[in-house]
Amino acid sequence: MAHTVGGCSLALIFIIVLLLVKANIDACKRGDVTVEPSHVISLGSAVNISCSLKPEQGCSQYPSFNTLILYKFNRRINFLHGHFLSSQVTGLPLGTTVFLCKLACSKNKELRICGAEISVGVVPEQPQNLSCIQKGAHGTVTCIWDRGRDTHLYTAYTLQLNGPKNLTWWKQCNDHYCDHLDLGVNLTPELPESSYTAQVTAINSLGSASSLPSTFTFLDIVRPLPPWDIRIKCVNASVNKCILQWRDEGLVLLNRLRYRPNSSKSWKMVHATNAKGRYDLLDLKPFTEYEFQISSKLHLHKGIWSDWSESLRTQTPEEEPTGTLDVWYMKKHIDYSRQQISLFWKNMSMSEARGKILHYRVTLQEVAVVKVTLQNITEHTFWTWVIPRTGNWVVTVSATNSKGSTLPTYINITDLCGAGLLAPRQVSANSKGVDDIMVTWEHPGKAAPAVQEYVVEWRELHPRGDTPPLNWLRSTPYNVSALISENIKPYSCYEINVYALSGDQRGCSSTWGNSKHKAPRRGPYINAISEEKGSVLISWNEIPAQEQMGCLLHYRIYWKEQDSNSQPQLCEIPYRVSPNSHSIDNLQPRVTYVLWMTALTAAGESPPGNKREFCLPGKANWSVFVAPSICVAVVIVGIFSMRYFRQKVFVLLSALRPQWCSKEIPDPANSTWAKKYPIMEKTQLPLDRLLTDWSNPEEPELLVINEVLQVTPVFRHPHHPNWPDKGQGVQGHYTSEEDAAYSAPSLPPPKALIAETGQLVDLYKMLGSRGPDSKPEHLTSPLTVLSVDYLPTHEGYLPSNIEYLPSHEDPMTDSLEELEPQHICLSVFPSSSLHPLTFSCDKKLTLDRLKMGCSSLML
Numbered sequence: 001m002a003h004t005v006g007g008c009s010l011a012l013i014f015i016i017v018l019l020l021v022k023a024n025i026d027a028c029k030r031g032d033v034t035v036e037p038s039h040v041i042s043l044g045s046a047v048n049i050s051c052s053l054k055p056e057q058g059c060s061q062y063p064s065f066n067t068l069i070l071y072k073f074n075r076r077i078n079f080l081h082g083h084f085l086s087s088q089v090t091g092l093p094l095g096t097t098v099f100l101c102k103l104a105c106s107k108n109k110e111l112r113i114c115g116a117e118i119s120v121g122v123v124p125e126q127p128q129n130l131s132c133i134q135k136g137a138h139g140t141v142t143c144i145w146d147r148g149r150d151t152h153l154y155t156a157y158t159l160q161l162n163g164p165k166n167l168t169w170w171k172q173c174n175d176h177y178c179d180h181l182d183l184g185v186n187l188t189p190e191l192p193e194s195s196y197t198a199q200v201t202a203i204n205s206l207g208s209a210s211s212l213p214s215t216f217t218f219l220d221i222v223r224p225l226p227p228w229d230i231r232i233k234c235v236n237a238s239v240n241k242c243i244l245q246w247r248d249e250g251l252v253l254l255n256r257l258r259y260r261p262n263s264s265k266s267w268k269m270v271h272a273t274n275a276k277g278r279y280d281l282l283d284l285k286p287f288t289e290y291e292f293q294i295s296s297k298l299h300l301h302k303g304i305w306s307d308w309s310e311s312l313r314t315q316t317p318e319e320e321p322t323g324t325l326d327v328w329y330m331k332k333h334i335d336y337s338r339q340q341i342s343l344f345w346k347n348m349s350m351s352e353a354r355g356k357i358l359h360y361r362v363t364l365q366e367v368a369v370v371k372v373t374l375q376n377i378t379e380h381t382f383w384t385w386v387i388p389r390t391g392n393w394v395v396t397v398s399a400t401n402s403k404g405s406t407l408p409t410y411i412n413i414t415d416l417c418g419a420g421l422l423a424p425r426q427v428s429a430n431s432k433g434v435d436d437i438m439v440t441w442e443h444p445g446k447a448a449p450a451v452q453e454y455v456v457e458w459r460e461l462h463p464r465g466d467t468p469p470l471n472w473l474r475s476t477p478y479n480v481s482a483l484i485s486e487n488i489k490p491y492s493c494y495e496i497n498v499y500a501l502s503g504d505q506r507g508c509s510s511t512w513g514n515s516k517h518k519a520p521r522r523g524p525y526i527n528a529i530s531e532e533k534g535s536v537l538i539s540w541n542e543i544p545a546q547e548q549m550g551c552l553l554h555y556r557i558y559w560k561e562q563d564s565n566s567q568p569q570l571c572e573i574p575y576r577v578s579p580n581s582h583s584i585d586n587l588q589p590r591v592t593y594v595l596w597m598t599a600l601t602a603a604g605e606s607p608p609g610n611k612r613e614f615c616l617p618g619k620a621n622w623s624v625f626v627a628p629s630i631c632v633a634v635v636i637v638g639i640f641s642m643r644y645f646r647q648k649v650f651v652l653l654s655a656l657r658p659q660w661c662s663k664e665i666p667d668p669a670n671s672t673w674a675k676k677y678p679i680m681e682k683t684q685l686p687l688d689r690l691l692t693d694w695s696n697p698e699e700p701e702l703l704v705i706n707e708v709l710q711v712t713p714v715f716r717h718p719h720h721p722n723w724p725d726k727g728q729g730v731q732g733h734y735t736s737e738e739d740a741a742y743s744a745p746s747l748p749p750p751k752a753l754i755a756e757t758g759q760l761v762d763l764y765k766m767l768g769s770r771g772p773d774s775k776p777e778h779l780t781s782p783l784t785v786l787s788v789d790y791l792p793t794h795e796g797y798l799p800s801n802i803e804y805l806p807s808h809e810d811p812m813t814d815s816l817e818e819l820e821p822q823h824i825c826l827s828v829f830p831s832s833s834l835h836p837l838t839f840s841c842d843k844k845l846t847l848d849r850l851k852m853g854c855s856s857l858m859l
Contacts, residue, residue, distance in 0.1 A: 028114035030057040051101035053083040059105035067104040121153030124202035127211035144180040155204040223304040252296040286319035286354040318355025320404030355401035367392040422507025429513025462545030490516035493551035517550025523609030535583040562592040
């Protein structure tokens with residue numbers, strides 16, 4: 001089966017060769033192309049190219065028209081009529097150039113005759129830097145060299161190695177870019193000082209070149225394998241002595257070690273002779289991750305270093321921490337007797353911690369008390385407690401790892417801004433890039449020599465996320481500036497405090513700053529507008545911290561009248577003064593305004609916030625009403641000081657008062673006086689008797705019968721013939737001038753009127769009360785009591801024997817004539833009590849025969 005497959009392969013190869021030969025023959029069946037001196041020439045040489053037609057291979061139809069054309073690639077370089085063409089070509093570039101000869105029998109048809117390839121190159125240069133190496137004691141010899149410039153021709157390289165005892169090894173490289181060869185020969189260490197010679201030769205069509213011979217020994221070219229199985233062990237778990245171990249080839253005499261902390265970029269190098277795979281390290285740092293590498297060599301002075309071993313990364317053991325903690329604090333008053341202290345301290349560096357810090361120990365002690373007041377252990381880097389505001393307090397903080405603790409840091413809790421003379425001056429903060437802020441200040445004047453240290457403290461004004469609550473750094477008393485970059489973010493505002501420390505005294509100054517800023521993204525949101533004591537109180541929500549874009553400097557409140565095209569008015573408020581409310585006073589009442597707000601940083605103003613409408617309600621302007629009221633009051637007092645006008649007004653008010661609004665008047669028939677003195681036709685009462693009865697303690701008030709004149713519509717009824725005739729006298733009570741004056745403010749003066757034809761004048765008589773100072777001598781005639789029964793009305797009593805009464809005296813006539821226009825009833829309220837009474841009785845009408853309701857009189 002194997003012989004069959006081999007035979008088929010040979011047959012296939014033979015067929016392919018025949019096809020190639022036939023293709024070549026077919027390609028040049030019309031003629032030949034020859035090249036002289038050679039198809040391979042050196043750069044800059046000339047070459048002759050000839051093209052000839054074979055017999056009877058010309059143009060069959062037009063033999064005299066045979067035209068031979070020579071092409072260089074696709075560009076025509078020469079042509080000739082006939083059967084032969086020759087052309088000399090120069091200036092060919094490096095590499096291969098293709099020439100083609102064609103036969104033109106007509107203008108549109110060209111027949112290919114034959115072609116040729118010409119290669120242009122250079123003689124190989126002498127190989128340089130020949131060196132050989134054997135990897136490990138059991139490896140093979142490999143040599144490398146520099147070929148020099150490219151020949152652009154096929155070049156063969158041959159490596160030859162000559163050794164002791166006339167041993168020769170050679171190998172050829174057929175690669176176009178050959179620059180190394182592996183002879184596949186292993187040199188043994190039996191004769192380590194024996195010499196070997198290696199040489200490489202380059203050959204192409206234009207010439208050859210050989211390298212200089214390289215002579216070496218076994219120790220010169222053998223590169224040991226890199227060490228392996230590297231490990232480290234620290235004695236007694238201490239970095240004072242750590243042993244590094246590894247494995248190597250047996251012939252190694254020299255090792256080199258390099259190591260570094262993972263955080264460092266530079267290596268520390270040590271050499272070890274006859275180390276036999278062990279080396280003691282005495283300068284490692286505790287609790288530090290290190291990287292270790294090892295290399296080997298067979299001879300102390302000659303030979304090749306092995307490659308570096310794979311890295312060993314490990315952490316050294318812990319040690320007792322060193323140094324002290326950097327501690328700072330804050331104070332906050334809770335009430336009049338208590339204060340809250342907050343301690344903060346920074347994480348220790350790896351070189352100081354020398355291990356993993358397990359916890360921190362905090363102690364609190366009052367100076368006046370020897371015993372420690374409080375002791376606490378925490379894993380955090382802060383601690384808060386509440387202490388009295390009285391007394392002097394000292395706090396200590398120390399860090400602890402698995403091997404021990406640091407020395408305690410002492411802090412005296414005093415007022416951070418208590419010493420005004422120590423306050424730094426002219427504190428300012430300026431941006432120094434995206435993540436840096438430069439803080440500058442001036443020394444505190446005369447107290448500058450007493451300053452022992454400056455502390456620069458900063459914290460985010462509106463903390464976001466896991467931002468540390470407090471950051472600080474310490475500066476020498478000679479510095480007046482500090483660059484802060486720890487936990488600084490762009491577009492965030494920071495409150496910065498600079499403290500000057502002198503013993504237990506502190507002075508402080510503060511400012512705001514940001515590393516990068518721009519205009520806020522939006523304005524404040526107005527959530528309420530209200531009136532407060534004539535002013536407009538505006539309240540708003542704080543802009544979210546992520547949209548403030550730096551330190552806010554001002555708020556602006558804009559307002560203008562609704563639907564007005566005028567420029568809005570504005571009020572600018574410093575951000576620190578009014579964080580979320582402000583009042584404005586110059587808004588007009590009963591005018592609708594539109595209000596909105598913006599915020600400003602050093603970079604510019606924000607877009608407007610939401611707009612709100614507001615109208616301030618009108619308020620009473622007392623200055624407008626007081627002056628007219630005073631004037632009106634003066635006029636009224638002046639008018640009513642005149643008796644005439646008082647009477648006019650009284651009559652008008654009496655006429656307007658409705659009759660049904662009068663209070664119920666008691667029936668005089670049931671009075672004590674009426675029971676004591678029965679009704680008689682005509683009774684003469686002694687004046688002293690009457691006065692005695694009136695002065696009875698049971699009835700202390702004196703009754704006076706006054707005649708009250710009220711003009712009302714009079715109804716004459718034809719069926720009442722029993723009314724008294726005109727001329728029948730009625731003897732009444734006379735009222736003196738004093739009595740008239742006494743009753744004038746409340747009642748009109750009595751008078752008898754003679755009614756016109758067809759009218760009846762009603763005479764009302766009213767019982768008035770007299771004061772206790774009334775005297776009987778005012779009565780000029782004895783009191784005559786008529787046999788008259790009285791009907792109660794709203795003004796007095798209506799006599800049952802109504803008749804026309806004559807005038808008493810002439811002087812009163814003038815007074816009545818003056819009051820004549822008053823006899824008009826102006827009441828707008830209907831009265832049913834004035835309807836004519838229908839009597840079916842005798843001339844005498846008694847109260848027991850009369851019934852009076854609210855709206856009518858009934859018998």
